[in-house]
Amino acid sequence: MAIDESRTFAPINIAILTVSDTRTAADDTSGDILAARVKDAGHHLAARTIVKDDAALLATQFNNWIDDSQIDAIVSTGGTGLTGRDVTPEALSRIDGGRDIPGFGELFRWLSFKTIGTSTVQSRACAIVARGTYIFALPGSNGAVRDGWDGILAEQLDNRNRPCNFVELMPRLKEK
Template structure:
């Protein structure tokens, strides 16, 4: 049965949050607020937070800056994963992936389907590994951020979670 192994000490991670939006500000960024509140409540550190326009090169540049930083372990974005012409977050993320984490999207859609039914097909949530860091792209709604964090990331970003988690292999991601 999956769960937390209390015999292990928690390892806090440095997590950066990027909101992709042409209209949100830090004052109106409820999805970024959800992620910040949840990651800090879980014991992690908010390493950085920003809002980036729905522009593939701007998203890519922010990703590249953050994954190059020794101060950041994980990047989580919210927004820009839909189907409209301005929704380019998955394309930006995939342009920097070394490996895509296909299971993240599959599990996200399973969780989302239980809550919003077939409307989940309008999301292109994605995750991958780039430069020894995990990067996750969630949809822009606060509900999707809650689902992505509460049902997937809170577990996989906790080294105590069994039978396995992302944190255990984080130091090995850069191996060649």
Template structure:
């Protein structure tokens, strides 16, 4: 059965949160608040938090800064995953991935379908890894952030979760670096 193995020690991660929006301010960023609160409640460290406008180059630049920062293990974004002209978060994320985590979108859509039905089809939630940093792009609604964290990330970012989790493979994410 999948679940938390209490015989293993919890390993806190350094997680950065990026809200992608042309309109949100720190005082109106409910989705960013949801993620920050859940990160802290789980025992992880909120390493940084920012709001970036819906612009591929700005999103990509922020991602590259955090990917280069050794102290950032995970980046979670909220917003910009829809279908409108300003929704460009997936394009920015895809431009920096070493590998896409395709199963994340599949599981996110399954979870989302249970809550909002076929409306989940309008989301382009995505995940990947770049230079040893995990990257997750969630939709901009507080509900989508709750679903993404509560149903997927809370478990996969917990070293104690069995049968496997993202934390235990972190040391191996860059094992291809340096090979001839």
């Protein structure tokens, strides 16, 4: 990462969604890791919740946050595996106007390979931009959250990152 120190850091508003049938606020360690990293980076934690592995419920939560002008980006953790209950990518496919960011999942799996080897092929980590809001879907493990935030999102959600970053595109995301 090349930080342009002549630019002033611009915090954004980030919501965190944990996708799980079993986790609670008391034991949501991956959500805790994300919340700490969001705040430590200087961003605002705009919202945080846990939603069951149900594509309709997830799509509703995503849409509610997309329509909230106080949320710039959503980072979810969980529901990106291969089992029948893992439906986060399917929920994202229900978002009207969502456009894939294929490089996110590709880069995530490349970074994850360095940590967990070929097991990374079981990840369906993905990202979209919808109606001006970024949504990044990470696996639910603590290691995956660290890989995704530390290896991708910390840089791309920092407007000082050069040569480019997601933040500087935000004013243009709703262009037609």
